[in-house]
Amino acid sequence: MSTELVPLAFLMWAVTYPSRAVGLLAPALERLPRRALEYLQLVGPAILAALAAVNTVIATGDDGRAFIVVGVAWIAVAVCIALVYWRRSLLLGLLAAVAIAVAGRAVGLN
Amino acid sequence: MGAVGFGFVYGLTARTRAAFSPIEASAMSLVAFGGAAQFAAIGYLVAGVSWPAIAVLTLLLNARHVLYSAALAPWFRGRSLPERAVAAHFLTDESFALSVAHFRRIGRFDPVGYWYPAIVATMIPWNIATLLGVTVGAAIVEPRKLGIDVIFPAAMGGLAVGLITGRRELAAAIAGALIGVAVSLAVSATAGVIAGGVVGPLIGLAIPPGEEA
Numbered sequence: 001m002s003t004e005l006v007p008l009a010f011l012m013w014a015v016t017y018p019s020r021a022v023g024l025l026a027p028a029l030e031r032l033p034r035r036a037l038e039y040l041q042l043v044g045p046a047i048l049a050a051l052a053a054v055n056t057v058i059a060t061g062d063d064g065r066a067f068i069v070v071g072v073a074w075i076a077v078a079v080c081i082a083l084v085y086w087r088r089s090l091l092l093g094l095l096a097a098v099a100i101a102v103a104g105r106a107v108g109l110n
Numbered sequence: 111m112g113a114v115g116f117g118f119v120y121g122l123t124a125r126t127r128a129a130f131s132p133i134e135a136s137a138m139s140l141v142a143f144g145g146a147a148q149f150a151a152i153g154y155l156v157a158g159v160s161w162p163a164i165a166v167l168t169l170l171l172n173a174r175h176v177l178y179s180a181a182l183a184p185w186f187r188g189r190s191l192p193e194r195a196v197a198a199h200f201l202t203d204e205s206f207a208l209s210v211a212h213f214r215r216i217g218r219f220d221p222v223g224y225w226y227p228a229i230v231a232t233m234i235p236w237n238i239a240t241l242l243g244v245t246v247g248a249a250i251v252e253p254r255k256l257g258i259d260v261i262f263p264a265a266m267g268g269l270a271v272g273l274i275t276g277r278r279e280l281a282a283a284i285a286g287a288l289i290g291v292a293v294s295l296a297v298s299a300t301a302g303v304i305a306g307g308v309v310g311p312l313i314g315l316a317i318p319p320g321e322e323a
Contacts, residue, residue, distance in 0.1 A: 001131045001132065001133055002129075002131040002133070002134060003131070003133050003134065003137075004134070005130060005131075005134040005137070005138070005155075006133065006134060006137040008138075008151070008161055008164065009134070009137040009138045009140075009141040009142045010137075010141055010142075011161060011164070011165050012138070012141075012142035012144070012147060012148075012151065012164070012165065012168045013141045013142050013143070014165075015165045015166075015168050015169040015172070016142060016143075016144055016147065016168060016169070016172040016175070017198065017199065019169070019172050019173050019174075019175040019176045019179065020172075020175045020178075020179055020198040020199065020201040021179065021194075021195065021198035022176055022179055022180075023176065023177075023178070023179030023180035023181070023182060023183040024179050024182060024183055024186055024194040024195075024197060024198050024201075025191070025194055025195060025198065035315070037176075037177065038278075038315060039311050039312075039315060040170075040173040040174060040176060040177070041174060041177060041278075041279070042278060042279060042282035042310070042311035042314040042315065043170045043171060043173055043174070043282075043307060043308075043310075043311050044146070044171060044173075044174050044270070044273040045270045045273045045274050045279045045280075045282050045283035045286065045310075045314075046282040046283055046285065046286030046306060046307050046308075046309075046310025046311050046314065047150065047167065047170060047171050047286060047303070047306065047307030047310070048146060048150070048171075048266045048267070048269050048270035048273065048283070048286075049266070049267065049270040049282075049283035049284070049286040049287040049290070049306070049310070050286040050287055050289065050290030050302065050303050050305075050306025050307050050310065051150055051153050051263070051266040051290070051303055051306075052263045052264070052266035052267035052270060052287065053263075053286075053287035053288070053290050053291050053306070054153075054157075054290045054291060054294050054299050054302050054303055054306070055153055055262055055263035055266065056260075056263040056267075057291055058291060058294045058295070058299050058302070060298075060299060064298075066294045066295050066298060066299055066302075067295070068291075068295070072260075073259070073260045073263065076257070076260040076264060077260060077263050077264045077267050080260075080264035080265075080267055080268050081264075081267040081268060081270075081271055083268075084267075084268035084271045084272065085271050088272075090115075090116060090265065090268040090269065090272070091115040091116065091119075093264060093268045094115075094119060094261055094264055094265060094268065097257070097260045097261065097264035098256070098257035098258065098260060098261060098264075099257070100257070100260075101257030101259070101260040102255075102256060102257040105254070105255065105257070
């Protein structure tokens, strides 16, 4: 059984723990510039949205070139996002997304 | 319930999308213990992002914990250093939201009010569900037929929505998505994700702060 990614888990912990601990162990956070704190607050939505978009609309060909792919995943992801916004339930959104993808492919969509 | 469902989906996706072994998926859930960052790492690995770059992206994605940690600090005043050091490892979106709501309600720190949501309601179910998900995922031959390939982008989109509290966050998310796609087409998917995550917030900062969404 592969353990190749275990060190990556520790690496991710090593870069995450300080951000979790800084306020609790060294409460001098107010020294950080306000602009830096505002930037940090916006990183989460931006990076997650980038991951969602790239993994929904981009595919990579055998030659390594990226291209836009249109498929039922667009609808599935959009419905998930709408449901999470409306019902505040990620699980509900994911279930709907999977159901749409299964149904769409059953009728021949990509 | 959220930790159970999402942990299961994480394990399933880690296995079907990036071929994580049960040990690797469990190590992520036990050691890194950061839902969104763990999910994102699957995408980075599939896209061929290097480990140092994954570390930087994880740091950026989890940087919001700085804000949680600072907000919790006044409640933990007077608690021992070892307790605060261990508490930091269990600081997640869920444990922060539940414990701060509890402290505000009762007007003081309550050890059970932190440790119960952090460990019993989040850490334990998250890890058990991860193991279940990665085990079930190993038995799935055609994940695309079962719609499992859409779970990852849908989860990322849903998690992004959960972090949007105002128009700046919304602008950062939209910019991140558009920049991510554009740079992916021009350079590579890896560069697209990094560019979206780093430049998107700058666009958000350009928007004047407004009312909460």
